[in-house]
Amino acid sequence: MNDIRPRRDEAGVKPRSLGVVFRNLRVVGLGAIASYQPTLGSILNPLNIVGKIKNVRHPPIRDILSGFEGVVRPGEMIRTFMTSCPTTSNSNVHPVVLGRPGSGCTTLLKTLANQRKEFYSVEGDVHYDSLSPQEMRANFRGDIRYCPEDDVHFPTLTVDQTLTFAAASRTPLQRLGATRRQFAHVLTQALLAVFGLRHAKNTPIGDAVIRGVSGGEKKRVSITEALASRSPIGVWDK
Numbered sequence: 001m002n003d004i005r006p007r008r009d010e011a012g013v014k015p016r017s018l019g020v021v022f023r024n025l026r027v028v029g030l031g032a033i034a035s036y037q038p039t040l041g042s043i044l045n046p047l048n049i050v051g052k053i054k055n056v057r058h059p060p061i062r063d064i065l066s067g068f069e070g071v072v073r074p075g076e077m078i079r080t081f082m083t084s085c086p087t088t089s090n091s092n093v094h095p096v097v098l099g100r101p102g103s104g105c106t107t108l109l110k111t112l113a114n115q116r117k118e119f120y121s122v123e124g125d126v127h128y129d130s131l132s133p134q135e136m137r138a139n140f141r142g143d144i145r146y147c148p149e150d151d152v153h154f155p156t157l158t159v160d161q162t163l164t165f166a167a168a169s170r171t172p173l174q175r176l177g178a179t180r181r182q183f184a185h186v187l188t189q190a191l192l193a194v195f196g197l198r199h200a201k202n203t204p205i206g207d208a209v210i211r212g213v214s215g216g217e218k219k220r221v222s223i224t225e226a227l228a229s230r231s232p233i234g235v236w237d238k
Contacts, residue, residue, distance in 0.1 A: 017074035018128055018143055018232035020112055025068035025124040027107050028061050061120050064107045068124075072112075074232070106149075106237055113146035113235040128233070142170065145231035149238060151222045155207035159200050159221055163188045166228040191224045 042048050072078055107119070114133050116122045128136050128144070136144065153162055167184035175183045192198045197220060205221065206212015213221065219238075226234055 016143075016230075016232050019072055019074045019076075020126070020128050020233060021071045022112070022126045023069040023124060025065060025108075025111065025126065026063065026122070027065040027104075027111055027119050028121045028123070029064045029107075029118075030059060030061060030120050059120065064119070065104050065111070068108065072233075109235045109237050110146060113144050113233075114141075115146055142229070143231055144233045144235070145226045145229055146235045147222060147226050147237060151218045153205040153218070153221065153225075155205050155210045155212060158202050158204055159197055159213065159217075160188065160192070160202060162205060162221060163191060163224055163228050166225045167191075170229045170231075172230070187228060191228055195220045195224050197221065197224065 070078075110116070110118075111122060111126070114126075114128075114136050116133070126133055128140075131140065157165075164184050167187045168180060171180045171183050178186070192201055197217065200213050200217055204210055204212040205218065212218070223236075226236075
């Protein structure tokens, strides 16, 4: 593993990097009243038609984030502390946001990870180097990795199988003479060693029914799987 970087430099392979900058970021979501599921009685009730028309014209929206700005340069790892009421944050890539539940941590992380569909609207300027969020979604969606708080894996796959699949799905075009399988194997073994998972490489991930690795080991598998995908931007919601 120690000779990979010199060989990469000799071959002229440039490492990939990406940063993110955001200014006047405002995220708007629907209020709690819009989250109720309709029942058969509410659907058939003609009085609710007036309420539906009112919600379409004037949706019950609320600001989740407002006035956020910051820069994350390539190679940086940041942590942002948030209070129960989001305020302007200037942070100078792996953003980690700490705060109380309901303070908007997940909203900020999902917005930076370009996952905007669940929000009513996202306003402000967000750029990934010179690329817009629309260009990232259309052409470089795999370059931003969002890791949710819950560890979701295929429970029957072993740790080694999970990481090997993640590494094989994002192998680079230039692999210094190695095949796709060889590159995935070397990367997987290196990550298993770095995160102390060699002893559990043949253990199933498991879930509530299938016995597998422990909770701490499953969290390490999630982090390792994200790193195996080689995304320039990693966003961690832990």
